[in-house]
Every structure is written in C-alpha cells, then in structure tokens.
Amino acid sequence: MNGSLLLLERLGALIHQSTRDDAARHGLLPIHVQVLSYLARANRYSDIPIAIAEYFGLTRGTVSQSLAVLERKGLIEKKPDERHGRRVQLLLTPAGRAVLEDSWTKDLDAELAAAPMLAGQLEDTLRGLLTGLQRRNGQRPFGICHHCAHYLREADGSRCGLTREPLAEEQTVRLCREWTMPAAQSA
Amino acid sequence: MNGSLLLLERLGALIHQSTRDDAARHGLLPIHVQVLSYLARANRYSDIPIAIAEYFGLTRGTVSQSLAVLERKGLIEKKPDERHGRRVQLLLTPAGRAVLEDSWTKDLDAELAAAPMLAGQLEDTLRGLLTGLQRRNGQRPFGICHHCAHYLREADGSRCGLTREPLAEEQTVRLCREWTMPAAQSA
DNA sequence: ATTTTAAGTATAGAGTCGATACATTCCGGT
DNA sequence: ACCGGAATGTATCGACTCTATACTTAAAAT
Numbered sequence: 001m002n003g004s005l006l007l008l009e010r011l012g013a014l015i016h017q018s019t020r021d022d023a024a025r026h027g028l029l030p031i032h033v034q035v036l037s038y039l040a041r042a043n044r045y046s047d048i049p050i051a052i053a054e055y056f057g058l059t060r061g062t063v064s065q066s067l068a069v070l071e072r073k074g075l076i077e078k079k080p081d082e083r084h085g086r087r088v089q090l091l092l093t094p095a096g097r098a099v100l101e102d103s104w105t106k107d108l109d110a111e112l113a114a115a116p117m118l119a120g121q122l123e124d125t126l127r128g129l130l131t132g133l134q135r136r137n138g139q140r141p142f143g144i145c146h147h148c149a150h151y152l153r154e155a156d157g158s159r160c161g162l163t164r165e166p167l168a169e170e171q172t173v174r175l176c177r178e179w180t181m182p183a184a185q186s187a
Numbered sequence: 188m189n190g191s192l193l194l195l196e197r198l199g200a201l202i203h204q205s206t207r208d209d210a211a212r213h214g215l216l217p218i219h220v221q222v223l224s225y226l227a228r229a230n231r232y233s234d235i236p237i238a239i240a241e242y243f244g245l246t247r248g249t250v251s252q253s254l255a256v257l258e259r260k261g262l263i264e265k266k267p268d269e270r271h272g273r274r275v276q277l278l279l280t281p282a283g284r285a286v287l288e289d290s291w292t293k294d295l296d297a298e299l300a301a302a303p304m305l306a307g308q309l310e311d312t313l314r315g316l317l318t319g320l321q322r323r324n325g326q327r328p329f330g331i332c333h334h335c336a337h338y339l340r341e342a343d344g345s346r347c348g349l350t351r352e353p354l355a356e357e358q359t360v361r362l363c364r365e366w367t368m369p370a371a372q373s374a
Numbered sequence: 375a376t377t378t379t380a381a382g383t384a385t386a387g388a389g390t391c392g393a394t395a396c397a398t399t400c401c402g403g404t
Numbered sequence: 405a406c407c408g409g410a411a412t413g414t415a416t417c418g419a420c421t422c423t424a425t426a427c428t429t430a431a432a433a434t
C-alpha cells in the first residue's frame with residue numbers, strides 16, 4: 001500500500017474543483033474549459049471531435065453536445081474539412097482563448113516553485129504515471145511530434161511518416177492523436 | 188513556467204476519467220464514488236452533509252441531491268443525530284462499501300511501485316501541493332487527529348481539545364473537518 | 375460494387391450543479 | 405425569556421452532462 005495513493009486521489013479532486021471554479025467564472029462547466037485547453041494545444045490532426053472523445057474518454061454523442069454549447073457561446077468555430085468530407089475542424093475564437101487566460105494553474109505553478117523536489121525528477125515520475133494509466137485504460141498517448149515514432153527530420157524541415165505530409169514547425173509542438181512511442185524508449 | 192504543470196493537469200483529467208469508469212461499472216457517477224470514498228475515511232465529526240460540501244467545494248443543495256440518490260440506491264443510510272437536532276449522520280451500508288472494492292487506485296498503486304522516485308519524497312511533494320492548493324482555495328485542510336493542533340494525548344487514550352470529548356483510537360486515523368495545523372509545522 | 379468502418383448528429387432519460395427560497399435548530403446577547 | 409443571526413439541511417427550477425440508441429454520411433476494405 002503506497003502512501004501517495006490517497007494523496008493523488010485527493011489531488012485529483014482538488015484539481016477538478018479548481019477547474020470547476022475557473023469554469024464557473026465564465027458561466028461554464030469543467031469539461032468546457034478542458035476542451036478549450038485541449039484545442040489550444042492540439043495539432044491539425046487532432047482538433048476534431050473524435051480526438052476530444054478519445055482524450056477525455058467520452059462518447060462521441062457527449063462531445064457533440066458539449067461542442068454545440070461552446071459554439072453557441074462563440075468560444076469555438078466549426079470548419080468543414082474539404083479533404084475529408086465528414087470531418088469538422090475545431091478552432092478557438094479569440095473569446096475562447098481569453099477563457100484560458102486566468103487559470104488555477106497559476107496557483108499550481110507557484111506551489112510547484114516552492115516544492116522541495118528536483119523539478120526534473122517530479123516530471124519524470126508524473127510522466128511515468130501518465131503513460132502507465134493511459135496504457136491501462138487502453139488510450140492513445142497523445143504526445144508531440146518531436147518525440148513520435150513517425151517523426152521524420154528532413155533537409156528543409158520535417159515530415160510525418162504516417163501521413164507523408166510536411167509539418168510546419170509550429171505544428172510539431174502540439175498534441176497529436178496519432179502519436180506513437182518510438183521503439184527506443186518503449187520501457 | 189514549470190513543466191510539471193501540464194502533466195498535473197492531464198493527470199487530473201485521467202484520474203477523473205478513471206473514477207468515471209469505476210462509477211459507471213456500478214451505474215453511478217464520479218461524485219457518487221468520491222462521496223462513498225470520503226465517508227469511508229471520515230470520523231464522527233465529519234460524516235455529515237456540510238462536511239462533504241466543504242471537502243468537494245459544492246453547495247449544500249447539490250450535496251443534498253447526490254445523497255438522496257445514494258440513499259435511494261441503498262449505498263448509505265441517514266441517521267438523525269439526537270445531540271444536534273438538525274444534523275444527519277451518514278453511514279455506509281455494506282453495499283456502499285462494496286462499491287469501493289474495485290477501484291482504479293489498484294492500477295495507480297502498481298504504477299507507483301514502478302516509479303523511479305523515492306516514495307517519501309514524492310509524498311512530501313504531493314502533500315505540499317495539496318496543502319498549498321487548499322489554502323489558496325480557502326478550504327479546510329481535512330487532516331487526521333494524530334497530526335492535529337487539538338489532539339490531546341492522555342493517560343488512558345486521547346481527547347479532542349476542541350470538543351473536549353475522548354476519542355476512540357479508531358476515530359483518530361480518520362479525516363476530520365475540524366483539523367487544524369499545529370503551530371510547530373506551520374511552514 | 376458491396377460491405378464495413380469511421381465520424382458526426384439527434385433524441386430521451388437520469389442526474390449534476392448553482393441559485394434561490396425555505397424550514398429548523400442552535401447560540402449569541404439583551 | 406425573547407429576539408436575531410448563524411448553521412444545517414431540504415425543495416424546486418433551469419441549463420447542462422453523460423450514456424444509450426438510432427440514424428446519417430463518407431471513406432476504406434473486400
């Protein structure tokens with residue numbers, strides 16, 4: 001029995017609570033803010049409803065309704081994808097971006113600065129927990145291109161080996177639902 | 188900007204998601220399981236609706252409704268408190284206890300065992316984060332008697348200096364909403 | 375060309391959650 | 405003993421989540 005277990009459970013509850021407070025300040029619910037935060041960090045393969053469903057472990061129907069609310073409030077825009085008939089690209093509006101400005105993470109940041117632990121070590125531990133939990137839940141890991149098995153560095157930029165498309169530098173630091181762990185670090 | 192920030196945000200989302208999965212297995216929602224888990228660890232000063240509202244940052248009305256659901260499903264019982272006319276003591280039924288048996292924390296436990304960090308160090312860091320977040324949210328800290336400023340060790344057992352009542356040993360390891368940090372460790 | 379899969383939507387039902395109003399009990403001071 | 409406020413719990417309304425189910429349409433596989 002690990003003593004950190006109850007602490008992590010409580011920490012999860014507090015994080016959820018802080019997110020709820022943030023959301024309430026804008027007349028929203030936690031999942032709304034979480035979706036906005038996700039979209040602010042998703043690349044062009046991942047700013048679609050199905051990716052949100054996978055990321056948060058929700059059904060497509062649930063996500064569809066939450067997105068309708070966000071669109072009605074003018075926080076996101078739906079843009080049909082010409083190349084894939086059925087797909088809808090989700091874009092943050094300036095108003096949507098503004099919601100992310102004041103966040104509980106400011107507080108967390110301050111607390112972390114005072115934490116009596118090496119930052120890198122804590123990061124490694126948390127990353128390990130995340131990866132493990134995701135694997136156990138049968139979820140996609142949602143990493144960034146630079147550390148992806150499909151990432152190809154080329155003479156004049158980079159390319160995704162899965163879609164064969166060139167990648168704008170700005171896209172490669174965003175979350176991707178196609179992310180795959182390279183063989184080298186498959187521990 | 189701390190790198191652990193996004194990790195903790197994602198970890199919070201995953202914890203919530205795991206809790207939702209656990210709850211769904213019993214036809215419940217996350218908050219239901221969280222309330223049951225809380226009641227399993229609350230002492231006799233803290234197994235009342237108002238304490239749950241404080242612990243999870245919800246209004247009394249919201250908690251009242253969730254408790255009605257749990258009672259209707261036979262997972263808790265409400266027992267009027269003779270000494271305090273209006274208060275209601277909340278007790279887990281065997282069925283309620285059974286819900287807590289299979290939990291995502293089993294997975295988390297396994298992951299923690301493989302974590303490349305000293306258990307005590309991680310615990311200290313997490314405890315610091317918790318305390319800081321709670322203070323920033325203006326919440327009660329909800330600790331256990333053994334580390335409480337009101338805790339009095341006596342010849343034949345122990346006593347709560349706030350209520351003047353003697354404490355059964357079994358009660359002193361449970362969460363208490365009256366918990367106060369001793370001056371010595373007020374860092 | 376036909377089937378299967380993927381992606382999104384629509385709808386109904388249970389329940390959360392906040393807001394508001396209300397009832398009851400306790401506790402303070404006078 | 406009385407009054408007023410604080411604490412605790414409940415009732416009700418409205419917006420919304422979330423699942424389940426059924427339904428579309430487009431892409432992929434055979």
